[in-house]
Amino acid sequence: MADPDAAGDGGVVTDKTRTKADGIMGEQHILDLQNVGKTYSTGAVSARILDGVEFTVDRGEFVCVVGPSGAGKTTLLKCIAGLTSPTTGRTLFEGEEVTEPPAKLAVIFQDYSRSLLPWLTVAKNIELPLQKARFPAKERPDIITEALSNVGLEGKGSVYPWEMSGGMQQRAAIARGLAYQPDVLLMDEPFAAVDAQTRIDLEDLVLGMSRRLGMTVLFVTHDIDEAVYMAHRVVVLSGTPAKVARDIPVDLPDERDQVTTKNLPRYGKLRAEVFGLIQEAKHAVTRDIGMVRA
Amino acid sequence: MTAKTTLRGWRLVLLRAWLPVTLVVLWWTLSAGSEALYFPPLQEILTTLVDEWILGPRWRDDLLPSLANFTIGFGVSVLLGTALGVLLGMSPVVRALFAPVLTFFRSLPSPALIPIVLGILGIGAGMNISLIVLGAIWPILLNTIDGVRSVDTQLREMVRSYRLTRRQVITYVILPNAGPQIFAGYRISLQIAIILIVVSEMVGATHGLGYYVLESQQLFMVTQTWVGTILLGIIGYLLTLIFLRIERRVLRWQIRMRQATGAS
Amino acid sequence: MSQVVVNRRASGTLSRQAELTLGAVGLIGLVLLWQVASVTGLVSERVVPAPTDVAGALGRLVTTGDFWGAVWATVSITVIGMVVILLIAVPAAMAIHASRIVEHSTWFLIEFLKPIPGVALIPLALLLWGPTDGVKLFLIVFGSLWPMLTQLVYGLREIPGLALEMARVYRFGFWQRIHRITIPSVLPFTLTGLRISVTIALIIAIVTEYIVGMSGLGSLLALAQLNGVVDQAFALLLVSGLLGLAFSGAVAALSGPLLFWHPSQRERRNA
């Protein structure tokens, strides 16, 4: 389903257009994580989840973050999205420190059933975040229609979320993210709750959309196949507290296809490498599990 | 334990109607020509009801003012209770500051306010309305606070990441999310408001249904006492019916969702 | 002033301690404000007495036997009312749940009687039977039976089907089924019903006492009003509120041990 002509060499890694040129260091990265650390404290108990996480994402890149369950992937995503502030270090979005959710960033959450508003139709759900300043009222119907057709939900605008299947709901959530026209799309295990076939469809959908729109995507998953298949780079988190264990460039042809890509010997090697790292990380987690008393 | 088949159509109507109809018919026939002082014939009661309340001027002089006071009192409780509830629900500090006072007033049996309200406002519509508001606002306020606080964490994050404006958050997220709980509060308040309009007219009015019924009893006007009681019953029933209609309309999405997903 | 405590948590929850502190601050602040307002004559003493005067009136009240007799009269009739309501509502709800004929036959009657304000019956009941404790009890029962009945019927309807099937698979006996499945699943609804019923019962008790002049908090209120002793009226308001709190506290205290397995309780314990 990946759109071949859009995917070409067009937008992706080579495309380093800069919107701002204020000359501050790191400006070529759209996302820049600097020594990000996070400690949750509840009462007397505090748990260090992240420590010194550092990596960058370039404009148009598709980066997957993998790591064992409980490693702190969601926490990291929240730090990047400005939903929580890191205890140490900082994250930059287009060169500026993130203190609150940036306007040109959208998040797609893992649990679609909890992120769509059940009292609004799908179209209204998509329209809600489209603020006046960026999206004049008369342009919105077209934006919504286009977003819906991009995710294969043509004509479903007047339907309520709970009248749709799980996969359709997740696509509606994605359509909302797309209609918002963000520069960066953060996705937190977005396909964890859908069946295998839908998952494959959605993978290709997101892949095609990101290539076509030149959108930067940071994609959290625990599925190694998914990570290697979709990403330009795979960032492996490991340890307690978690840090970047390895940042693996995925040197596969940019044009991905469920059959050919997954049959490439290189794909198998990358997959095995990531798998090994995660296994290691998992053991590390079980070894150091437990909380640090503050 | 087998699933019950649902009854439909005339069989259901018949099954639901036979008992009330029988009771009314029994009352009618047994009381017909009754000489018992306290049990006048139903026919006489109904005739008086029609003569005094429908054909006579009472509907204008007593019923309308009662209904107006009730509507204003309950309306103010609804508007004020919901607005303050949203405010308090969104601000943990203010909520914590007022928590003890709120808890006290929620548990306070509202008639205890009668001497004070009567002392300040004297007999009249102002007193009637104030008593309703002072008694009926608390369930709304507390349910709204709870409902507002119950916004799912993921929804909260969605709202923040899409940078919805405060107004959008209140109208499209907080209020609909709290809707079912707010309406549960309205329902309890409605009951209390109906009680209080009657009470307040019994103790602090010179006209109105509540006044009429108590006055009739004190003057030993037996038939009128029956009439007033029946009328109060009918009005309580109708008000509740109207309220439930509105509730069903406003919470349509939720009812449909429940039917569609089977979730409760 | 408590900005420091507060801004810590972005998610909109305060620590238990901060909540209690703020609550105390709010309460004390309000009483102080009230005191200042009446001392400076901002509000007339005759309309709203100072908190100190109210405290004085309360002190005088609690030393009289009349007062405690009145409190006892109101409390005892309300408690008896609750017992009677349970005795009526439980079998009635079971009958409604068990038989569709009963359910539909009584449907209109219940839907019609439910919204009738219990206080509306006061004059008629007085006319028919005079001012007796029996009448007071009847009014309480009639006025506050419905929330309990409705909740019980709800509760019986909501017994999880899975649990009933489990009971059949394991061949539970009748009593075992009642004890292990029916009672635990209906209990939360019963407590909700009890909470609403007790609120309304207390209202009806006080109104009846007030109007009829029968012994109880209501007649003390009427007396205070008649004699124009405003500070006493405020003291009685305080007492009524505390009584209401005691009743809802009692229901809450019942919920703890009875519903230890229920999500609402688990959440509370973990909070």
Ligand SMILES: Nc1ncnc2c1ncn2[C@@H]1O[C@H](COP(=O)(O)OP(=O)(O)OP(=O)(O)O)[C@@H](O)[C@H]1O
């Ligand atoms: N608000 C919070 N307060 C305290 N601890 C938290 C909070 N949120 C997450 N944690 C803890 O932080 C750790 C990491 O959580 P996080 O959700 O980031 O993991 P994850 O990698 O996304 O896991 P999964 O793959 O299961 O989604 C967990 O141990 C979790 O219990």
Ligand SMILES: [Mg+2]
């Ligand atoms: Mg996660």
